[in-house]
Amino acid sequence: MKTIKHLLFFLASIFLCTNTYSNITYTLVIHGGAGNISKESLSAEDIKNYENKFSHTLNIGEEMLKNGASALDVAVEVVKILEDSPLFNAGKGSVFNIDGENELDASIMCGKDRNAGAVAGVRIIKNPIEAAYNVMKESPHVMLIGDGAEQFSKEKGLEIVSPSYFFDQRRYDQYRNFIDNRDKGYNNQNNKDFKTGTVGAVVLDSKGNLAAATSTGGMLAKKYGRVGDSPIIGAGTYADNNIGAVSGTGHGEFFIRNVIAYDILAKVKYLNTPIEKAAKELIHDRLGKDEINGGIIAVDKDGNIAMVFNTTAMFRGFVNHKGEKETGIFVD
Numbered sequence: 001m002k003t004i005k006h007l008l009f010f011l012a013s014i015f016l017c018t019n020t021y022s023n024i025t026y027t028l029v030i031h032g033g034a035g036n037i038s039k040e041s042l043s044a045e046d047i048k049n050y051e052n053k054f055s056h057t058l059n060i061g062e063e064m065l066k067n068g069a070s071a072l073d074v075a076v077e078v079v080k081i082l083e084d085s086p087l088f089n090a091g092k093g094s095v096f097n098i099d100g101e102n103e104l105d106a107s108i109m110c111g112k113d114r115n116a117g118a119v120a121g122v123r124i125i126k127n128p129i130e131a132a133y134n135v136m137k138e139s140p141h142v143m144l145i146g147d148g149a150e151q152f153s154k155e156k157g158l159e160i161v162s163p164s165y166f167f168d169q170r171r172y173d174q175y176r177n178f179i180d181n182r183d184k185g186y187n188n189q190n191n192k193d194f195k196t197g198t199v200g201a202v203v204l205d206s207k208g209n210l211a212a213a214t215s216t217g218g219m220l221a222k223k224y225g226r227v228g229d230s231p232i233i234g235a236g237t238y239a240d241n242n243i244g245a246v247s248g249t250g251h252g253e254f255f256i257r258n259v260i261a262y263d264i265l266a267k268v269k270y271l272n273t274p275i276e277k278a279a280k281e282l283i284h285d286r287l288g289k290d291e292i293n294g295g296i297i298a299v300d301k302d303g304n305i306a307m308v309f310n311t312t313a314m315f316r317g318f319v320n321h322k323g324e325k326e327t328g329i330f331v332d
Helices: 002-022 044-066 071-083 128-138 146-155 169-184 252-257 260-271 275-290
Strands: 027-035 104-110 116-122 143-145 199-204 210-216 237-240 244-250 294-300 305-309 313-320 325-330
Touching (some): 027 071, 027 294, 027 305, 044 071, 044 199, 044 313, 044 325, 071 104, 071 199, 071 210, 104 128, 104 237, 116 146, 128 143, 128 146, 128 210, 143 146, 210 237, 210 244, 237 260, 244 252, 244 260, 244 275, 252 260, 260 275, 260 294, 275 305, 294 313, 305 313
Parallel strands (some): 116 143
Antiparallel strands (some): 027 199, 104 116, 104 210, 199 210, 237 244, 313 325
């Protein structure tokens, strides 16, 4: 009798554990910027490097989600990984402004309570997304800029680096090319690298909480003090547990003027538009018709995703609890 009880208990334990695991639902989507890039401009090695970095990042995020991590924690961690890579225009691989310096922006938003944090124009914070997270969690403010954001980050014990940490030869060569050719009508709109590389993540965790995070080095050769859409809540980043989460990449001035991230979710909320259709209406119809480049990643409260862009390429990838995983660069 005791043996039978032990067997029944053992089988019940297996069932409960399996059932609990199978009920874990999650979705993670990431991007590394959008731009008009030709396939010929990237070598096979370049493409492999991007695919490997995205695959590694998705694996880290997925493992965290499987173990019950919050959407916010996952968003911060995966964006940090991308910030630390020179492949992207964020953190280590940021472009140079008109004065030949790196100025970084980032933001994060919590879908549960719609709290948000952002930093802009920072030069010595190793991971701006961590600074944005701390602004959200440890201050009464939404955005801190420049010296103030850096002082706040020092007080919170975040890693501070020399501005030289962000130097990347490839990015510097792009900057010099711009400076040397600007009198010939060359501008950062006809430079394929002017914006490519902004990074972002949108996450739905096992508790149904959503988060969105975005980080960037901004526009190549931007004017002193310029701030784009990435740290602007509603323009480049937005999350609401009742609707979804969005992170954008593109020509920031137009994302700000059109409040792209929020407006996508407003279409979902008020018109009951599917998330992908809403994104296409904003990115293709509104921005595309004016020849404004950009793209977004999004996930709604039910785990449906969108990876929409009006350029030839957007570095992107997703993974979910169904075992679906995908990375891509060019238009399929």
